[in-house]
Amino acid sequence: MAPKSSNFSKEEELxxxxxxxxxxxxxxxxxxxxxxxxxxxxxxxFNRIHQMEMLDNAILFVIGTIFSAYFVxxxxxxxxxxxxxxIAQKRxxxxxxxxxxxxxxxxxxxxxxxxxxxxxxxxxxxxxEAESMQLAVFYTNSLFLILLILSSxxxxxxxxPMPNYIISMVGASSITGLLSTSSQK
Amino acid sequence: MKYCVLVLFLSxxxxxxxxxxxxxxxxxxxxxxxxxxxxxxLAIEYNxxxxxxxxxxxxxxxxxxxxxxxxxxxSGKMSVxxxxxxxxxxxxxxxxVRPLKSGAQNFTSAVVQYVASEDSEPKFGFSSEIGEVEIxxxxxxNRLYAPHVVEWGMFGIWTIPSLLLPYxxxxxxxxxxxxxxxxx
Numbered sequence: 001m002a003p004k005s006s007n008f009s010k011e012e013e014l015x016x017x018x019x020x021x022x023x024x025x026x027x028x029x030x031x032x033x034x035x036x037x038x039x040x041x042x043x044x045x046f047n048r049i050h051q052m053e054m055l056d057n058a059i060l061f062v063i064g065t066i067f068s069a070y071f072v073x074x075x076x077x078x079x080x081x082x083x084x085x086x087i088a089q090k091r092x093x094x095x096x097x098x099x100x101x102x103x104x105x106x107x108x109x110x111x112x113x114x115x116x117x118x119x120x121x122x123x124x125x126x127x128x129e130a131e132s133m134q135l136a137v138f139y140t141n142s143l144f145l146i147l148l149i150l151s152s153x154x155x156x157x158x159x160x161p162m163p164n165y166i167i168s169m170v171g172a173s174s175i176t177g178l179l180s181t182s183s184q185k
Numbered sequence: 186m187k188y189c190v191l192v193l194f195l196s197x198x199x200x201x202x203x204x205x206x207x208x209x210x211x212x213x214x215x216x217x218x219x220x221x222x223x224x225x226x227l228a229i230e231y232n233x234x235x236x237x238x239x240x241x242x243x244x245x246x247x248x249x250x251x252x253x254x255x256x257x258x259x260s261g262k263m264s265v266x267x268x269x270x271x272x273x274x275x276x277x278x279x280x281x282v283r284p285l286k287s288g289a290q291n292f293t294s295a296v297v298q299y300v301a302s303e304d305s306e307p308k309f310g311f312s313s314e315i316g317e318v319e320i321x322x323x324x325x326x327n328r329l330y331a332p333h334v335v336e337w338g339m340f341g342i343w344t345i346p347s348l349l350l351p352y353x354x355x356x357x358x359x360x361x362x363x364x365x366x367x368x369x
Contacts, residue, residue: 034347034351037346037347038347041340041343041344041347044336044339044340044343045336045340048333048336048339049328049333049336050328051324051325051327051328091362094361094362094363095362098362127358127362130354130358131355131358131359134351134352134354134355134358135351135352135355137347137351138348138351138352138355141344141347141348141351142348145344145347145348157329161328
């Protein structure tokens with residue numbers, strides 16, 4: 001079997017960046033910050049409602065937060081990839097209208113149709129990238145927090161605080177990550 | 186033959202005479218609280234029923250199972266006396282105590298002493314047992330039953346940057362590009 005070539009042309013690299021699963025550095029940072037924040041929010045509930053002391057359970061909380069943040073970030077990435085294509089299809093007309101409105105008539109005559117289509121595609125990709133990130137964060141965070149609240153305050157309410165925290169955080173983050181791998185949305 | 190009939194009749198009469206006018210007390214002990222918490226009042230109710238056909242006199246109820254080290258007496262007495270309890274009637278006594286410790290607590294029987302009939306020896310009886318009951322600590326009680334309105338309110342505020350903000354950004358962008366396409 002021939003070895004894979006790692007030398008892509010500039011166009012191919014741009015296509016991979018726009019339509020592949022990999023995230024840009026900026027997107028990764030945004031996702032991990034969101035994931036850490038949403039994984040740290042439950043600490044408030046466990047400290048004030050389940051009466052778990054922060055200092056006594058510091059190691060458990062740190063491990064739980066990092067574990068949960070990893071799976072939530074993974075879910076962000078998967079959900080964003082699935083949503084981007086759908087959003088891009090829906091925004092075609094709106095983006096085209098925006099660009100046509102911005103360009104004057106003379107400008108519009110100067111540039112070729114191919115150039116115009118490329119600009120629309122680039123702008124559409126930019127909009128879809130931003131919207132899919134925002135919607136993926138919202139959707140994933142909602143799912144994670146709902147699962148966490150249901151498990152911690154309903155299903156495992158009678159458990160003592162430490163097992164409650166472990167089961168709820170591991171369960172909620174794992175299920176959120178697992179559901180994100182589904183391709184049907 | 187006549188002599189036998191006479192003896193039989195007299196023995197029956199003696200049996201009937203010995204069972205007349207004798208009291209019989211039944212004592213029940215119940216906890217009125219549904220949740221028992223350390224530091225919160227606990228009401229214990231004692232019900233005494235005279236199911237006999239005689240008057241019970243010199244009735245004394247005593248519960249020495251609630252030690253000072255475990256319970257603080259708030260209201261009522263642990264030792265109570267009644268002069269008489271008529272047949273077919275009942276009396277109720279309530280004691281309010283405050284548990285000083287949390288954990289499993291065994292509530293055993295109280296004791297009643299009474300005179301069942303005139304010139305008879307005092308009788309003793311035991312109440313029903315409640316058994317082992319879990320007394321919650323204040324921390325555990327707050328964890329399970331307090332409303333936590335402030336905590337949930339603050340949680341709602343913490344979730345704004347994670348939920349509301351991303352959705353608002355998405356919605357604004359969606360509205361902007363949907364309106365544009367409809368206009369054209």
